[in-house]
Amino acid sequence: MEKGIVDRATLDALVDTYETKIGPRNGARVVARAWVDPAFKARLLADANDAISDFGFVSKQGDRMMVVENTPEVHHLIVCTLCSCYPWSVLGLPPVWYKSAPYRSRAVIDPRGVLREFGLNLPHDVEVRVWDSTAELRYMVLPERPPGTEGMSEEQLAELVTRDAMVGVAKVEAPK
Amino acid sequence: MNGIHDMGGMQDMGPIEREKNEPVFPEKWEGRVFAMFLAAGAWHRWNLDAFRYTREVLSPVDYLTVSYYEQWHSGLVHLLVSRGLVTTEEIESGKPAAGTVKATPPLTPDKIPAALPNRIHAQRDVKVTPRFQVGQRVRAHNINPVGHTRLPRYARGKYGTIYKDHGVFVLPDTNAKFAGENPQHVYSVRFMARELWGAQAAEKDSVHIDMWDDYLESA
Numbered sequence: 001m002e003k004g005i006v007d008r009a010t011l012d013a014l015v016d017t018y019e020t021k022i023g024p025r026n027g028a029r030v031v032a033r034a035w036v037d038p039a040f041k042a043r044l045l046a047d048a049n050d051a052i053s054d055f056g057f058v059s060k061q062g063d064r065m066m067v068v069e070n071t072p073e074v075h076h077l078i079v080c081t082l083c084s085c086y087p088w089s090v091l092g093l094p095p096v097w098y099k100s101a102p103y104r105s106r107a108v109i110d111p112r113g114v115l116r117e118f119g120l121n122l123p124h125d126v127e128v129r130v131w132d133s134t135a136e137l138r139y140m141v142l143p144e145r146p147p148g149t150e151g152m153s154e155e156q157l158a159e160l161v162t163r164d165a166m167v168g169v170a171k172v173e174a175p176k
Numbered sequence: 177m178n179g180i181h182d183m184g185g186m187q188d189m190g191p192i193e194r195e196k197n198e199p200v201f202p203e204k205w206e207g208r209v210f211a212m213f214l215a216a217g218a219w220h221r222w223n224l225d226a227f228r229y230t231r232e233v234l235s236p237v238d239y240l241t242v243s244y245y246e247q248w249h250s251g252l253v254h255l256l257v258s259r260g261l262v263t264t265e266e267i268e269s270g271k272p273a274a275g276t277v278k279a280t281p282p283l284t285p286d287k288i289p290a291a292l293p294n295r296i297h298a299q300r301d302v303k304v305t306p307r308f309q310v311g312q313r314v315r316a317h318n319i320n321p322v323g324h325t326r327l328p329r330y331a332r333g334k335y336g337t338i339y340k341d342h343g344v345f346v347l348p349d350t351n352a353k354f355a356g357e358n359p360q361h362v363y364s365v366r367f368m369a370r371e372l373w374g375a376q377a378a379e380k381d382s383v384h385i386d387m388w389d390d391y392l393e394s395a
Contacts, residue, residue: 003272004279005261006215013285014211017292019200062293064342066364081184081328083228084244089293093210097194099244105186108330108383109373117192127380128369132184134326135362135386136224136298137342 023092026057027140028161030067030090031172032154035145044142045069057089065089068131069142070168075126076141077115077168079107080133087138091163098167108132118169140166146174177322178329180236185330185373206245213252214295218283221259224296225352229324230254298345300359307389308363312338315395316365316387324352327391331383335395336367339384347388360389 001008030052034041044051048065052058058065065087068076080086081104086094097103107114111128115121122128131139143165149157152175164170183189201207217227230251231239239247256262266273283291308314318333319325326348340363347358365387369377 002278003262003266003276004281005219005256006212007281007284009285010215010281010283010288011208011211013288014214015201015207017288018210019207022292023200057293059293063296064299066340066342079184081330082181082326083231088295093200095194095198096244097192100192101183101186101189101240102192105183105189106192108184109187109377111381112378114192124378127382128378129381130383131364132328132383132385134328135342135388136296136345137362137364137386 018088018093022057022088024090024161024163024166025158026055026092027087027090027163027166028158029055029154030057030140031142031161031166032158034142035149035157036154041069041142048140052090063089063138064136065138065140067140067142068129070144070171072144073125073127075115075122075128075168076139077107077111077128077130078133078139078141079104079130081105081108082132082134085133085138087140089138090140091166095163115169118164120170141168142166143168143172146172148174177232177324178320179232180239181232182329184328206243209245209249209252213248215281215283216252216256216261217295218281218291219261220282221261222255222354223346223351224298225324225346225348226354227251227255228348229352232324300344300346300357302344302359304344304360306341306361306363308338308341308361308392308394310338310341313395314338314365314392316385317391317393319391321349323349325349327387328385330372331367331385331387334367334371336365336371336385338363339366340364342386345388347390349390358390362386362388363392365392 034044044067048067049058049060053060084099108130111130165172231247315335316331342362344359345362350356350358364384367383369381
């Protein structure tokens with residue numbers, strides 16, 4: 001700081017940004033929009049940067065993102081086996097378990113076992129696709145919209161969406 | 177480098193431990209180290225690949241036991257010194273060398289919103305002919321470089337299919353040691369789980385791994 005390499009106000013602002021502004025609520029808003037707006041969902045899956053830039057969380061020309069859609073037939077799971085790559089702009093900073101050796105090591109060789117540890121038992125006929133974030137692409141899962149949410153607004157839907165569902169280690173639960 | 181960081185496929189790391197309502201930065205210094213990583217990175221004296229490599233060269237014991245942001249801190253100090261922003265003496269004394277003119281930080285609070293979406297900055301807007309097409313069958317090279325690479329051990333020598341062309345990106349293997357960006361196409365390559373892990377894997381399951389042109393050969 002005394003050399004002017006960094007300054008205190010910037011450091012405080014960066015900490016505040018990731019503590020209070022950038023987190024999984026961002027991603028939840030993107031997911032809810034995709035659930036209610038088929039045109040937005042199509043854009044999101046074709047060019048995630050273009051669609052998410054509507055919210056200002058990423059820029060069209062900025063760091064690349066890709067969104068993969070969970071369906072009754074295919075379940076996606078995100079990991080970074082080599083370090084801790086994670087889609088900061090939509091999910092904030094990763095939880096400790098995502099960066100941990102047990103998750104990073106086993107997500108690729110035993111994704112179904114990992115999912116069981118998270119309480120998710122996938123039927124055998126569901127195909128599992130694991131995305132290992134080895135390059136500068138950041139992945140997010142578009143979870144399935146739960147049943148019983150037909151009458152809900154976009155804002156109400158966003159409240160249901162969890163970080164874990166957007167990493168692919170959980171499903172979005174129907175409202176009780 | 178065949179280091180402990182390259183842990184995809186290991187099975188003896190124990191259960192996944194989760195904490196409910198985990199704070200973003202459990203301790204204040206962790207937030208401070210994180211912020212210094214971003215703010216000092218804005219000088220563009222190094223790149224993310226070089227930063228990742230500072231973690232990979234830790235001893236396996238340190239890699240598994242030293243806390244995440246302590247590892248970031250030691251990597252950051254190493255780069256600050258080796259890339260000429262700070263001297264070892266200044267790190268030790270906590271004071272700038274005599275006669276140092278105070279610099280102007282490149283990242284200021286007003287610039288944060290525009291800087292964060294372009295933080296990684298690894299894609300290059302240059303025309304490079306892709307060596308592979310979507311749908312093409314490929315094999316990952318069997319290489320064991322001593323330096324930084326993003327070709328994980330568990331995929332080396334394995335056969336897969338090009339799923340998507342992500343565009344042109346810098347090559348980490350050379351970029352990490354400041355030996356050139358070598359911009360080239362990066363593909364999402366689909367490897368069937370049984371190709372990677374044998375018959376114990378489910379038949380339809382797969383792992384998608386992002387791979388640079390230099391990591392692949394046609395098969």
